[in-house]
Amino acid sequence: MLSLRHHLDLGESALKDGPHPERARRDAELLLMHLLKRSRAWLIAHNDELLADELSVSYTELLERRRKGEPIQYVTGETEFYGLQFLVTSDVLISRPETEHLAEKVIELASDFDAPHIVDVGTGSGAIAVALAHKLPQASITATDISSRALALAEENAKRNGVAVRFLAGDLLEPVEGERFEIIVSNPPYVAMADRDSLDVEVREYEPALALFAGEDGLEIYRRLIPAAFDALTHGGFVALEIGYGQSAAVTELLARAGFAQTDFVPDLQGISRVACARRP
Numbered sequence: 001m002l003s004l005r006h007h008l009d010l011g012e013s014a015l016k017d018g019p020h021p022e023r024a025r026r027d028a029e030l031l032l033m034h035l036l037k038r039s040r041a042w043l044i045a046h047n048d049e050l051l052a053d054e055l056s057v058s059y060t061e062l063l064e065r066r067r068k069g070e071p072i073q074y075v076t077g078e079t080e081f082y083g084l085q086f087l088v089t090s091d092v093l094i095s096r097p098e099t100e101h102l103a104e105k106v107i108e109l110a111s112d113f114d115a116p117h118i119v120d121v122g123t124g125s126g127a128i129a130v131a132l133a134h135k136l137p138q139a140s141i142t143a144t145d146i147s148s149r150a151l152a153l154a155e156e157n158a159k160r161n162g163v164a165v166r167f168l169a170g171d172l173l174e175p176v177e178g179e180r181f182e183i184i185v186s187n188p189p190y191v192a193m194a195d196r197d198s199l200d201v202e203v204r205e206y207e208p209a210l211a212l213f214a215g216e217d218g219l220e221i222y223r224r225l226i227p228a229a230f231d232a233l234t235h236g237g238f239v240a241l242e243i244g245y246g247q248s249a250a251v252t253e254l255l256a257r258a259g260f261a262q263t264d265f266v267p268d269l270q271g272i273s274r275v276a277c278a279r280r281p
Helices: 004-015 021-036 040-045 053-067 072-076 099-110 127-135 148-160 193-198 201-206 220-232 248-258
Strands: 078-081 084-087 117-121 140-145 166-169 181-186 233-242 264-267 273-279
Touching (some): 004 021, 004 053, 021 040, 021 072, 084 127, 084 148, 099 127, 099 233, 127 140, 127 148, 220 233
Parallel strands (some): 117 181, 140 166, 181 233
Antiparallel strands (some): 078 084
């Protein structure tokens, strides 16, 4: 048997041959923490302890998955979003830190209403819906997704975080046809198929294409969702959408064509317009 420190050194060396050598040490630590269900502080304090042979084999298997490019969130089966912990599988997109700007914007918009009805379209792991339910206990939160596997995972994440969300299966807003909402939020697929080869191997080869790609120009879902959102909003209600790089002008045009008032944008930390928000007159 070898010490934990020695295993970390071996893990770091192995991951330097992977797609992200700059994260080799950190990922090696995260995988060992996951395997042992211990904190980083514990690892540092006990790095001379020996790792049982069967755990050594399991650690090697985790390292190999990561070395081949599998996202560490899929390897460990969990991720964090808006300070909450979420289960993730390859059936759902891994929530990005940039998407927290979308959640923050909706929380801000919700202050205009006493008890807003909010629907998260294409909820995936449920990250946005669960975060909103956690921060807005006065709101009524609904979430839709076309994937039954994604919805099952989202329901588990709602239970795990102790919040109430109504989950409905179906395409975009079809499951709530006839209902009206004060806020409609979505982080839809918005990557153009033409950009597939430019994506990191982690994204391109492991994350679900259904949650990533939206036609040749990346706007396919917006073209369908925006007019439907206009019809499903109350007067004075808001739509808030995550958008991709360079899509602000096209999304503004789609929102205006559907009848929305002036579109505002929220930039991410790189200054890129990340969230589009518009109000129904």
